[in-house]
Amino acid sequence: MTIDRYRQVRSRTEALAAPLSPEDQTVQSMPDVSPTKWHRAHTTWFFETFVLEPFAAGYRPYDEHYRQLFNSYYEAVGPRHPRPQRGLVSRPGAAEVGTYRRAVDGAMVELLGCRLDDRVAALTELGLHHEQQHQELLLMDIKHVLSVNPLRPAYLPVPVVAAASGGAAAAGATGASGPRGATAGPRCPGGGSWRFHPGGVVEVGDGARGGFAFDNERPRHRVWLEPFDVSASLVTCGDWLAFLEDGGYGRPDLWMSDGWATRTTEGWDAPMYWERGEGVWLVFTLGGLRPVDPAEPVTHVSWYEADAYARWVGCRLPAEAEWETVAPEPDVSEPDVPQFPHPVPASRSPHAEQWFGQVWQWTASPYAPYPGFRPAPGAVGEYNGKFMVNQQALRGSCCATPPGHARRTYRNFFPPAARWPFTGLRLARDAR
Amino acid sequence: MTIDRYRQVRSRTEALAAPLSPEDQTVQSMPDVSPTKWHRAHTTWFFETFVLEPFAAGYRPYDEHYRQLFNSYYEAVGPRHPRPQRGLVSRPGAAEVGTYRRAVDGAMVELLGCRLDDRVAALTELGLHHEQQHQELLLMDIKHVLSVNPLRPAYLPVPVVAAASGGAAAAGATGASGPRGATAGPRCPGGGSWRFHPGGVVEVGDGARGGFAFDNERPRHRVWLEPFDVSASLVTCGDWLAFLEDGGYGRPDLWMSDGWATRTTEGWDAPMYWERGEGVWLVFTLGGLRPVDPAEPVTHVSWYEADAYARWVGCRLPAEAEWETVAPEPDVSEPDVPQFPHPVPASRSPHAEQWFGQVWQWTASPYAPYPGFRPAPGAVGEYNGKFMVNQQALRGSCCATPPGHARRTYRNFFPPAARWPFTGLRLARDAR
Amino acid sequence: MTIDRYRQVRSRTEALAAPLSPEDQTVQSMPDVSPTKWHRAHTTWFFETFVLEPFAAGYRPYDEHYRQLFNSYYEAVGPRHPRPQRGLVSRPGAAEVGTYRRAVDGAMVELLGCRLDDRVAALTELGLHHEQQHQELLLMDIKHVLSVNPLRPAYLPVPVVAAASGGAAAAGATGASGPRGATAGPRCPGGGSWRFHPGGVVEVGDGARGGFAFDNERPRHRVWLEPFDVSASLVTCGDWLAFLEDGGYGRPDLWMSDGWATRTTEGWDAPMYWERGEGVWLVFTLGGLRPVDPAEPVTHVSWYEADAYARWVGCRLPAEAEWETVAPEPDVSEPDVPQFPHPVPASRSPHAEQWFGQVWQWTASPYAPYPGFRPAPGAVGEYNGKFMVNQQALRGSCCATPPGHARRTYRNFFPPAARWPFTGLRLARDAR
């Protein structure tokens, strides 16, 4: 833990917010989404509440109201502003939040410069990982905010290379329909291959490796696995078009009961942010609206859709332990961090199997505590443990994940109906 | 109609928005409320759609998207952005709306300078009255926006004189309880007197007087009235405290069935914006939170509350025709326009009976078409007529009404549960 | 008031319920609807609560729980079972409600036999009129209950004559479209004529005639009317088909704003209980599903639809006072009471103008208190007065109204979106 690292993470948040106007930073387009300026303030509140107040001698809170206004869900800290009303609070404004950030940064740098208390270091480290998570949320949230605007404005212009992708996907075209002719079981998506594992007792979870991990990745423990294959590639938009053209959104036999009900209520007939253009499918990205690229990994699909797709193709989603057993560690020397927050085709990835840096990958596993799980002590123990029901686990990382934030044991989680994160999938199957 | 008058009304809107940040101008705190920048854009859209497009040769719309984004409810003009989502649109921002306004103003001034078409003059006049209505809405809407912020920020500082009012109202104090001892029937509120009218056939509605009126004020027509009294004063906060302390919010016999259900669901136990302080009632104003002043007219009460209050005191609300028959025309030489958008005690009013310039006064009359009513032709015919059900008529004007906008025949209307406008009441009774 | 009359009204309720199984009598198909056995119990509760308890010496309540279970909305009497949960109460069952009725009838007959207290007589009379209103509600409610059953069961077989009506209405057929060619203003519906009235001061409300009236019909009072015409016939299904085929359900310019929103939310495209058959419109009646008869009065239309229809045809709905001024008193010697609870064509009516006995007729008038209105004293004062907002007045009576219950001054009322009563309309227009 160095002051440099603190400054680096904190300033990245401000850089992400920089292209956004005060108005952009104020809007909350649905209860799941938070305004940009709320993200900026809440991550600051985290350091103030969990580091400065208990450990910085003589520290006085910046504003008593902020304690409630920028608490997300920490019951132990006290009452909180209702989540669906985050978009109703015009003041403090974006600039005033900047002042708040700078004030807390000043106190933090002072504290980090003169003390070596282990708890301060650990909580600061946690705070930085927390802020990195909110950097990712900030991007997926502002994408939703911009998408509900009929003007469909862009967050940033797309870099030239990213715009120059392959052929667009025809909307309603009758192309390859149904699961493609597989010789030995279902074919792998996107022309990839399967990674076989013989099963048996494996060890998963954080413990064998140094460095930071969240409490929900521990303890490292043993799991029995049957033999299985996991795909060495992500499911692509082209794969998804085949599912869509085969009527996958209209066949209840492919869907979980809750998924079918959600699809019907919500009127889903394609991934989120897809819309029909003139004879072509369009997709809204952080760079604006453009044609769907069949070669890029599909994203913004719910667990219900991912599960239905896997059933349609005759496969299944991998279990968390299967994924973790087969996946590599992220490559530090050549990280999978895209230039622009949108997934790219495998051909343009540094690592063709795309385990990291493109889309969070839904697993078959409900998000539940590991055997022997103990939440972190104190209010920060509310970080992970209290969400361990009604959610599905995801693995990998995505195009909005900050550099250095991913790891093989990382456990992300969302409700099965969530589509606004950068969610996608890779397939698995029983090996017999 | 002169260019000067156009400029004067238009610039007043910008002056009202000036104290508000871009963030303030973006928020929509409930579906009934519109963001400030939406009001600024919509009033501009009105001139663009109803004046420039049909009458300014060669006029090109400023932005095709604005046609839909800033249409309020004119079905004849085409589709419109859903009302509850006005607060989700961050772009165009507040500054860009300013540019839009200036562009349309330029074209309007050019048009007004060179043509004398009667329809242009009439539609421009309508557009200015429309904009004045939105000036009032802007204030009542931003009041609601600021009120839901736990910081309770002020729109503007209160002028010194307004702040120096009389004694505060004790919260829960047992003062004068129950209807005050009346010698001959119910006493008049606030120590005022009754204005008697012998009834008979009277004429109401616009027609006898020159100048602008909305279509809903016409035609002038005859009505039969029985003898009645209308109070020469508004019901005050002090009067209301007596009602409140007598348990008026807890007695179903005083309330309409729908009103009682609304009170119960919403948890009403005082006017909107009142809250209990330490031993005193506080009220949120556009100048922030301060003690309730018993001498000032009560405001932010629904029709249900006004009706229950009148029943409690043994009176009733006046019918529209009764109000109009007894009320004076607004005094042009010394207008009832307050310095600050909050009602003041009668003692500080230029006209002690306070028919105008303080609070809109609920009447007993459902808002319905006058006999022989014809809506204005074309899309502007949607202005008034299509709301003539499920609403109650209000008369007078309020502390947020722009100078020169009030008149005796003016018919305002809101649903009976509305509380966020500056609504209040004066009493009436049968004279026998 | 005689014991015979008491017995006659009470036994008619039981006769109406007789064709219904215990299961039929238990179901509540929407919050507005009450189960049949609830109607039977509530009307009994009325006599027990307002007559027996205060006036029958030594009377002990039949069951303490019934006091709450069968109170409809009388706040003064105490708490009540929530209206939307009336269909969740399986006990007391239909047979036990019969026992309850007989027990109260025994006590009532005893009381009526030995006392002549005026208040007892007046409250019993009120109770019988109340029960007659519930007889009508019972029929319209059970119609809704049966209609939501996919089996579409009949309440009663249709009498032979009623079944043998004219030609069926083609669904989607392009017949007479648009308002029919009128020589002098809009044509009268169904080939009828207009009744002209020169206007001036008229008297309306109960007072000139002896016999029972509800408090809301009083006091008799003067009203000024402009010259007008009211149609001498009801709008028929054939008329309505022309409206429907002209796209009347798809033109917002014809509708009130609230009505258009309701139409859109609810998906209305025809009167309630109409459905498309094979090339023909079908209508669900208390005798089951059968083709729409163009000659019979249209029914089960909301005020919003009636108002839109009138606008489409270039007319308007009559005001209450207009209706009452032109309508006759119901004919006692040959009453307009149909054999079966469904409206019949004018040609099969005893009185061709069909002012009574077919459909309640929506008026242009919001339901509001008459000048000088005083509710009845005590809890029965909650009968009418507390509903005088958000409702529209209807006049006449309908095919489900019990014999002897109708009168010219009778004021019925429903919210403007209500369609499940037997509601229809007759037109009016300004006479110039």
Add this chain to the structure above:
Amino acid sequence: MTIDRYRQVRSRTEALAAPLSPEDQTVQSMPDVSPTKWHRAHTTWFFETFVLEPFAAGYRPYDEHYRQLFNSYYEAVGPRHPRPQRGLVSRPGAAEVGTYRRAVDGAMVELLGCRLDDRVAALTELGLHHEQQHQELLLMDIKHVLSVNPLRPAYLPVPVVAAASGGAAAAGATGASGPRGATAGPRCPGGGSWRFHPGGVVEVGDGARGGFAFDNERPRHRVWLEPFDVSASLVTCGDWLAFLEDGGYGRPDLWMSDGWATRTTEGWDAPMYWERGEGVWLVFTLGGLRPVDPAEPVTHVSWYEADAYARWVGCRLPAEAEWETVAPEPDVSEPDVPQFPHPVPASRSPHAEQWFGQVWQWTASPYAPYPGFRPAPGAVGEYNGKFMVNQQALRGSCCATPPGHARRTYRNFFPPAARWPFTGLRLARDAR
């Protein structure tokens, strides 16, 4: 499979419905609940649809409408009546459903008497297990129906011995508060002991034992377990009172985030069917309202509550595999089937550890497919698999489970907020 067994199971359903009136059998008190007569018809529909129609030569459906009306959720069979509207269908009535049952029974007995087709036998067996599940649902559903009736009627009188239980639980009494002083880790509930298991690879799921099992219990497979203890007793009402008195319902730190939100929205402060009497807690049972017996197993608690309780006491819920590894098979010679559908104290149970026949026991495991799971082919494949998300697994059986229906590998499942089934818990802990 014999005709006798078919008759026995079928007639038990009718015996369970026998104490209920037609009105009782019609009501649906919430969407999760189905009317008794619907259960009776739906179980009949199952045999008609899956056995008679495909396998009985020349079989004609009893009523075409029933196909839709009594389909629960089988999409492959066709459309279905909306679940929340099951209580709106008064016809067919209870008696007519009896006729339907007898007609199908006649055809089934004929079919079973003359054929030996394996598929018929397997589907009939499935149909009987299906019907047994509905016997249990019928009881838990009618309990809810009766509970919402303010009269709180009983389904059946309580047998004498069951009524004569121990001391009642004081409401609000300050008894043993907090987790009781444990010598070596948390104390076992109800004075019981822990069953230790050393962990390692175990086998779970159906396969080692003959006889019927549902598809979701298969395949038998290996699981790695860490050493653990499972309690040899159920958590009792007395245990729960200590939790309640310690403020367990008011401490967010004990609850999952979704659970806390549900508790707050629903206003939970005790198990379902508990209510405060005069100084004592009362509980509504199928025998009516009576004092809570501290010695009997707690029931009608959600997973959220069970999970919070376990956390409060310093333990956790067992995983499915843990439960199955430690539990015995149900004792056929002396079954755990209570005389009356309500749990009894361990002292009155034939088997003191109460693994079966009292309450379904929540586990820590989300309900998910076993590795290698394959749904049954055809429409009956919708039986279990499509619910494998958003639910928690339960083990054991309950006081409403029919004789012979329970087994060690049985997997029941409900959403974590469900309380109306007979749900309870036993504790587990890591053994170190």
